[in-house]
Amino acid sequence: MTREGLPPGPRSALPQLLHMRDPFPYMRELATKYRSPVTVPLLGAPPIVLTWTPEGIRTIFGADPMSFGSAANEALSVILGSGSIFLQSGAAHRRTRKLLAPPFHGERMRAYAEIMLNAAERWSEKIPRDTVAPILPIAQGITLDVIVEAIFGEQDPARVAALHERILAVVAAFNPMIATFKLLQRELGGLGPWARFQARAKELHGVMLGLIEEKRSKPGDDVLSLLVAARDEDGSALSDREIIEQLLTFVIAGHETTATSLAWALYELHRAPDTLARLRAELAQADREGASAEALSKLPYLRAVVDETLxxxxxxxxxxxxxxxxxxxxxxxxxxxxxxxxxAYNAHCREETFPEPYAFRPERFVNKTFSPFEYLPYGGGHRRCLGAAFAGFELCVVLATLLRRAEFSLAEPKPVEHVFRIGTFGPATGVRLRRA
Ligand code: HEM
Structure with missing residues (x-):
């Protein structure tokens, strides 16, 4: 598409290319050089008109949902399947949200608290002592176990571990190149990257089909049972394929985002000793009062640390x-x-809303809320993250558990950059910590 009639912005996609690995500095640069909205040229893709003012964001989130297409590109359909909620739009998208939203409402969180506490405790045992190691793999282990247990209703440790492994095998076999270039989507006698990816996906689907069958005969109160029991207006059930696609979407959307946020929270806390001390004091007080997991998720300073991290x-x-x-x-x-x-990032760095935006100051969220057009880590409007309440709850419970079980020091000599990982941006080094 041409740029005619679009807002001003850089003419060349070169800066975007140079900042491909970590685009956060480029986004900051755009906001200092241009007024919102700005047209950002992209390499090999149409330009994006980017806004970061509350007015502009309100226009996007408040628009008629029918004015927009699906949220994801075709490449994502390779891993999630074309029926994923990310690829739906219009009436089909609305129907799926109605179906998937109930298990993620705030009041259901108590049911997941135990799963989150147990996973955090289990994985915290695996953090080595007196060794410098990135915390991200531990955070990923926790969030993947949590999502597997909550979504599939699977509690047997051996089966959780088996599902966990199969999911990681699919993610590891996924390569953005095979998703982007159709030419590479060939079996090549079972040897190429596409064949490898298909083989891992088939194994995972096989396990999921077994679980779907189990839930048909013995339903629980997990998300999978809900999908198995769901009926459309005309009384028809979801097909196995549709169920698998939505489940995979939850797994992919829900675990990496939460894991990288945990790692960033630990990074920022260990760069700010006074903030860490204040949080530890709040957690110690909660321990003295015998706070439940649910009570943990309501601790004002812990919540504020999570909000400030996001x-x-x-x-x-x-x-x-x-x-x-x-x-x-x-x-x-x-x-x-x-x-x-x-x-979202540029809106979060507006001086008008968040003075001294590059300083980590959880205090700005204590007894203060921001509008959904000023603070939007979970997106907004008709596609706002379905797992927002779940993620906020999980981040509080897991962060509190890790800090109660271990003392860390930061082993990052330089500021940690962002890097793109499976649809989201996380810390490039995985945040190296030394456990005392
Ligand atoms: C810190 C953690 C998380 C962050 C920052 C996050 C962020 C987001 C964002 C920005 C979107 C796109 C929203 C939009 O287009 O307006 C989204 C969508 C979504 N998220 Fe999350 N997410 C997180 C955790 C989770 C979890 C734990 C789950 C599931 C349990 C989940 C499930 C979903 C789903 C299903 C969608 C698609 C919604 C739709 O297209 O209608 N997310 N998330």
Whole structure:
């Protein structure tokens, strides 16, 4: 598409290319050089019109859902399947959200608290002492176990571990190149990367089909049982394939985002001794009072630490939408076909909303809330993250458990950069810590 009528912005995609690994500095640079909205050229893809003011973001999140297409590109369908909620739009998307939302409502969190506490305790045993090691693999272990247990209702440690391994095998076999280039999607006698990916996916699907069968005869109160029992308006059930696609979406959307946020929280806390001391004091007081996991998730300073971490390190820094109808954005009439984005990271760095935005200050969230157009780590509007309450709860419970079970010091001599990992941005080094 041409740039005619689009807002000003850099002419070349070269800066984007140079900042491919860590685009956060480039996003900051855009906000200092241009006013919102800005047109950002991308290499090999149409430009994106990026806004970061509350007015611009309100326009995107408040628009008629029918003005936008699906949230993901075709590449994602290779790993999730074309029926994933990420790839749906319009009425089909609305129907799936209605179906999937109930198990993630705030009041259901008590049911997941034990799973989260146990996973955090189990994995904290695996953190080596007196050794420098990245914390991200531990965080990933916790969040993947939590999602597997909560979604599949699977509690048997051996079966949780087996599912965990199969999921990681699919993720490891996934290569963005095979997703992007159809030419590479060939079996090549069972030897190429596509064949390897297909083989791992088939193994995982086989295990999931077994679980679906089990839930048909013996339903529980997990997400899988709910999907198995779900009926459409015409009384028809979801097919096995549809169930598998939505389950995989939860696994992929829900574990890496939460894991990278945990790692960032530990990174920021160990760079700010006074903040860490204040949090430890709050946790010690909660221990004296015998606080439950649910009570932990309501501790004001712990919540604020989580909120501040997601402000500075949103795993999804731009919330992109493809317009299928024209849209008026901050004085520009954008035609159908334009890609627009709510700049979460840039909105989180606005001096007007968050003074001294590059300082880690959880205090700014104590007794203060921000509008969904100023603070948007979970996106917004008709596609706002379905797992937001689950993730916020999990981050509090797991962070509190790790800090209660271990003392750490940070072993990062230089500031840690962001890096792209399976759809989200996380810490490039995995955040190296030394456990005392
Ligand atoms: C810190 C953790 C998390 C962050 C920062 C996060 C962030 C996001 C963002 C930015 C979106 C896109 C929203 C939009 O387009 O407006 C999203 C969508 C989604 N997230 Fe999360 N997420 C997190 C954890 C989770 C968890 C734990 C689950 C599941 C248990 C989950 C399930 C989903 C689903 C299903 C969608 C698709 C919603 C739709 O397209 O309608 N997320 N998330």
């Amino acid at each position: 402000r500075m390190h949103p795993p999804v820094p731009m919330i992109t939408r493809k317009c299928v109808a024209p849209i008026e954005l901050e004085g520009y009439s954008l035609p159908a076909g334009t890609y627009v984005a709510a700049g």
